[in-house]
Amino acid sequence: xxxxxxxxxxxxxYYCKVFSELNxxxxxxxxxxxxxxxxxxxxxxxxxxxxxxxNRIAVSEDLIETxxxxxxxxxxxxxxxxxxYPFFHLQSDDLGWELTFKSGFNGLQPKTTNxxxxxxxxxxxxxxxxxxxxxxxxxxxxxxxLIASWFSSNxxxxxxxxxxxxxxxxxxxxxxxTESKNxxxxxxxxxxxxxxxxxxxxxxxxxxxxxxxxxxxxxxxxTLTQNIVDGAxxxxxxxxxxxxxxxxxxxxxxxxxxxxxxxxxxxDEYRIIVAxxxxxxxxxxxxxxxxxxxxxxxxxxxxxxxxxEALQWHKRNVFKx
Numbered sequence: 538x539x540x541x542x543x544x545x546x547x548x549x550x551y552y553c554k555v556f557s558e559l560n561x562x563x564x565x566x567x568x569x570x571x572x573x574x575x576x577x578x579x580x581x582x583x584x585x586x587x588x589x590x591x592n593r594i595a596v597s598e599d600l601i602e603t604x605x606x607x608x609x610x611x612x613x614x615x616x617x618x619x620x621x622y623p624f625f626h627l628q629s630d631d632l633g634w635e636l637t638f639k640s641g642f643n644g645l646q647p648k649t650t651n652x653x654x655x656x657x658x659x660x661x662x663x664x665x666x667x668x669x670x671x672x673x674x675x676x677x678x679x680x681x682x683l684i685a686s687w688f689s690s691n692x693x694x695x696x697x698x699x700x701x702x703x704x705x706x707x708x709x710x711x712x713x714x715t716e717s718k719n720x721x722x723x724x725x726x727x728x729x730x731x732x733x734x735x736x737x738x739x740x741x742x743x744x745x746x747x748x749x750x751x752x753x754x755x756x757x758x759x760t761l762t763q764n765i766v767d768g769a770x771x772x773x774x775x776x777x778x779x780x781x782x783x784x785x786x787x788x789x790x791x792x793x794x795x796x797x798x799x800x801x802x803x804x805d806e807y808r809i810i811v812a813x814x815x816x817x818x819x820x821x822x823x824x825x826x827x828x829x830x831x832x833x834x835x836x837x838x839x840x841x842x843x844x845x846e847a848l849q850w851h852k853r854n855v856f857k858x
Contacts, residue, residue, distance in 0.1 A: 557686035567615040572623035633663030742768030746787030771847040802856030
């Protein structure tokens, strides 16, 4: 098989498989060392923020800072952090991770991040993978694959995912207090965290709603990383920086969009209120207006119910009766 044919076969499914089978060290006592998944999440985050714009990934302060912040939230306390570990060892996985060293490199594995900066010019990923990471949809699926494989409920209890989401929220609130004197200013690091933070928020929300739409109860899954529902913020994150579970609802794509557009609201009894000016034709589905006064699907545990304060805010500020 030629090199070109090999590259053509490296599609989204291929890289999801590689992401799920990363060569990570682990022990029975300490569990898996998540160096490589956290490095990949950090790189993907910086690509999404356009802080990495070409396929030459330097040991930059942005990457070091992002890796350290994700490490503090996601990694087991039984392992010590350090970008130098995965940056060097990701070469053993089939991601095309290739290092270009600076002149004078002595050939020895760098033992600290500072030594890594002195030794490495940049790393490169497979071009097909780098291209996939430019597209928001395929990027989201690759993030979800990493989370499902290394941080998700099929390996850990859902309470751990919810705790990770809460840890992101705590860090966000801390950064708002320390980085932004004006609440209207969006803190820089909060923005850099957005795609990964959103992925954990989405994973937690759709799981506690059993992968069903809270509006129409539609449930369609292909894999744990491919389902038809989204984790929707009730009060928008960009305005309130609130990714707590109680500020979330699980909606299918249609009803997520309709909720954000104010085509329906939810009252204090968790009943649906549909705008009275919709013009619908739904020959193969129940029309939205037929859901008027029906109760939304709620999580099995009351502690995860959507916040009435958030729903009231949406009804006042977004819903168009």
